[in-house]
Amino acid sequence: MPELPEVETERGRLARRIEGRRIVSARIDDSRLTRPEPPEWVAARLGGERVTTVERRGKYLLIRLESGDVLVVHLRMTGSFRYEPATHERAVLELDDGTRIAYRDLRRFGTWTLFEPEKADEHLSVRLGPEPLGRGFTTGYLAGRLQGRRAPVKAAILDQRTVAGLGNIYADEALWHAHVHPLRPAGELGEEELAAVRDGIRTALRRGIRRQGADLGDGTYSGGLMQREFRVYGRTGKACDRCGMPIEKTRVGGRGTWFCPSCQV
Numbered sequence: 001m002p003e004l005p006e007v008e009t010e011r012g013r014l015a016r017r018i019e020g021r022r023i024v025s026a027r028i029d030d031s032r033l034t035r036p037e038p039p040e041w042v043a044a045r046l047g048g049e050r051v052t053t054v055e056r057r058g059k060y061l062l063i064r065l066e067s068g069d070v071l072v073v074h075l076r077m078t079g080s081f082r083y084e085p086a087t088h089e090r091a092v093l094e095l096d097d098g099t100r101i102a103y104r105d106l107r108r109f110g111t112w113t114l115f116e117p118e119k120a121d122e123h124l125s126v127r128l129g130p131e132p133l134g135r136g137f138t139t140g141y142l143a144g145r146l147q148g149r150r151a152p153v154k155a156a157i158l159d160q161r162t163v164a165g166l167g168n169i170y171a172d173e174a175l176w177h178a179h180v181h182p183l184r185p186a187g188e189l190g191e192e193e194l195a196a197v198r199d200g201i202r203t204a205l206r207r208g209i210r211r212q213g214a215d216l217g218d219g220t221y222s223g224g225l226m227q228r229e230f231r232v233y234g235r236t237g238k239a240c241d242r243c244g245m246p247i248e249k250t251r252v253g254g255r256g257t258w259f260c261p262s263c264q265v
């Protein structure tokens, strides 16, 4: 499931091909992708538009159009853009330079939502906390957000309203960097621990972006190398890179969760 580093990688690849280009035709074959709007309506609105920029907010892509409209794409489980014909294509964009961009989505949970000017940012701002790599994500902000919360810290940082863009992989990696156990009640963390969690989140995400995200070999996302550098995620029984103790697996809110039992307290 794409998280911030994977979505940021998609953003960069898409931006290089589509920014400044005109969409000469759009075809959307899956009504689930655009509902409640009919796919033909969204496709017709995209046709003829020039793309100004491709931005990212949390795990969402924002494709900004010359008219001011914004196509907000959420890849969810298995969505990705492809530049060669692929299986499970749900939509195709043809550009004025001949580029063909396909949207592939095996499990069909992804969404394409077309917003009028200003509405996209409004829509996302009520659903998403600050960008973890932005200036608004401070230790003070995190302290205020987690104050009094009895939920495990991992569950708290997975909440997109706390901070935008984390999923199961990078939450585990972040807490390893922070030396904080994923089951610790969020509201019990001291100031130094909160600072470590904030820094751990940023470290884990920056590493992921540098490696162009993770490719778990499930055919849904390709190209990244972060999976070779996981410190805890999926590493049950392997030695902790920091202290040598075997990594353990538990569950937090129903999600598989990996941690070092010795150096995460």
Ligand SMILES: [Zn+2]
Residues within 6 Å of the ligand: 240, 241, 242, 243, 244, 245, 260, 261, 262, 263, 264
């Ligand atoms: Zn350890």
